Amino acid sequence: MAPSFDNESSLFNFVVRDGNGVKGIVDSGISKVPQAYIQPPAEQINKKNVTKCEIAPIDLSRLDGPHHDEVVHQIVRTAETLGFFQVVNHGVPLELLESLKQTAHNFFGLPAERKAVYRKEVSPSPLVKYGTSFVPEKEKALEWKDYISMAYTNDAEALQQWPVECRDDALQYLKTSHDMVMKLLQALMGNLGVELDDSKMDAFIGKKMVNMNFYPTCPNPELTVGVGRHSDMGTLTILLQDGIGGLYVKVPEDADMENKGEWVEIPPIPGAIVINVGDMLQILSNGRYKSAEHRVRTTSTKSRVSIPIFVSPQATQKIAPLPRAVEKDGVARYREFVFSDYMNNFFGNAHDGKKSLEFAKAN
Numbered sequence: 001m002a003p004s005f006d007n008e009s010s011l012f013n014f015v016v017r018d019g020n021g022v023k024g025i026v027d028s029g030i031s032k033v034p035q036a037y038i039q040p041p042a043e044q045i046n047k048k049n050v051t052k053c054e055i056a057p058i059d060l061s062r063l064d065g066p067h068h069d070e071v072v073h074q075i076v077r078t079a080e081t082l083g084f085f086q087v088v089n090h091g092v093p094l095e096l097l098e099s100l101k102q103t104a105h106n107f108f109g110l111p112a113e114r115k116a117v118y119r120k121e122v123s124p125s126p127l128v129k130y131g132t133s134f135v136p137e138k139e140k141a142l143e144w145k146d147y148i149s150m151a152y153t154n155d156a157e158a159l160q161q162w163p164v165e166c167r168d169d170a171l172q173y174l175k176t177s178h179d180m181v182m183k184l185l186q187a188l189m190g191n192l193g194v195e196l197d198d199s200k201m202d203a204f205i206g207k208k209m210v211n212m213n214f215y216p217t218c219p220n221p222e223l224t225v226g227v228g229r230h231s232d233m234g235t236l237t238i239l240l241q242d243g244i245g246g247l248y249v250k251v252p253e254d255a256d257m258e259n260k261g262e263w264v265e266i267p268p269i270p271g272a273i274v275i276n277v278g279d280m281l282q283i284l285s286n287g288r289y290k291s292a293e294h295r296v297r298t299t300s301t302k303s304r305v306s307i308p309i310f311v312s313p314q315a316t317q318k319i320a321p322l323p324r325a326v327e328k329d330g331v332a333r334y335r336e337f338v339f340s341d342y343m344n345n346f347f348g349n350a351h352d353g354k355k356s357l358e359f360a361k362a363n
Helices: 008-017 021-027 068-081 094-108 112-116 155-161 167-176 178-191 198-205 279-284 323-329 339-347 355-360
Strands: 084-088 128-132 146-152 207-215 227-230 236-241 247-250 263-265 273-277 294-296 304-312
Touching: 021 112, 021 146, 021 207, 068 084, 068 178, 094 167, 094 207, 094 236, 094 304, 146 167, 155 167, 167 178, 167 207, 167 304, 178 198, 178 236, 198 304, 279 339, 279 355, 339 355
Parallel strands: none
Antiparallel strands: 084 273, 128 146, 146 207, 207 304, 227 294, 236 273, 236 304, 247 263, 247 294
């Protein structure tokens, strides 16, 4: 007999405080989604009339040859319109991508008490946090997701402090994707007239974090969301999704492409990695590049995993539109701020589309 989760405080304690997560609810044998997870109708995802995003993946191996300028143009064009694209021949070993997905399933398959040691309140390491939803304390409806988050400082601390069950694959993923991140940023910044030396690069990508997200099967996927509408706060997000699908991106109203204002699905492509523009890149480019508003649906058939790397500035870094971008546009669309203040605002509120960018708008 499945326990009753109609009482919100007992549900919150079971899921959040005791570290059982959404997986714990599903494992208890529920037949319907608890009330706390039912989204308002406007946020529910109807997958019946979905358009798939048909943009072909970008072959990064072609950057090193006669097609360099053409590939840079592809990267720039998608960053200026949708803010989301997929890449192949990216330099991350394909067997590592497969291993990462299995490792994520293995971690979330652990007993609740093994995962719960990394809850924010009790974690033995400030680098590691296990949680559920996004900001459960602030949300009107919870998100159908559990996650483990691993902040990177250096190899030694990662090996010492990240969970032993996933640290090796997660660290390899971070390290083998570094060249790809550098190439993408060089293309995007070069287009803005900015040459990147190491000190500048650190300002844009000095902070890195690997997450493993777990979306358990859901008895009523049409009522819930895996992740609500939001854009990522950092510079770039590098995302490995499995073959199940469910990632949706909103085409901006002003985009020079079809399906303006609609949600399109980013279909899984075997061996590809998804890249999306974050808020910091939108601000640095003075609005030229678009941070992508996206969300994730749940599914009733199989549990889904995704593994993002969030690449951001250091917390103490001052952020403002790059002078070359402002010069070109004649006006700064965003004010200067310290990245840690933006982070605190971002994590202090429930997901709400691209509202987080209002924090940085110029007066």
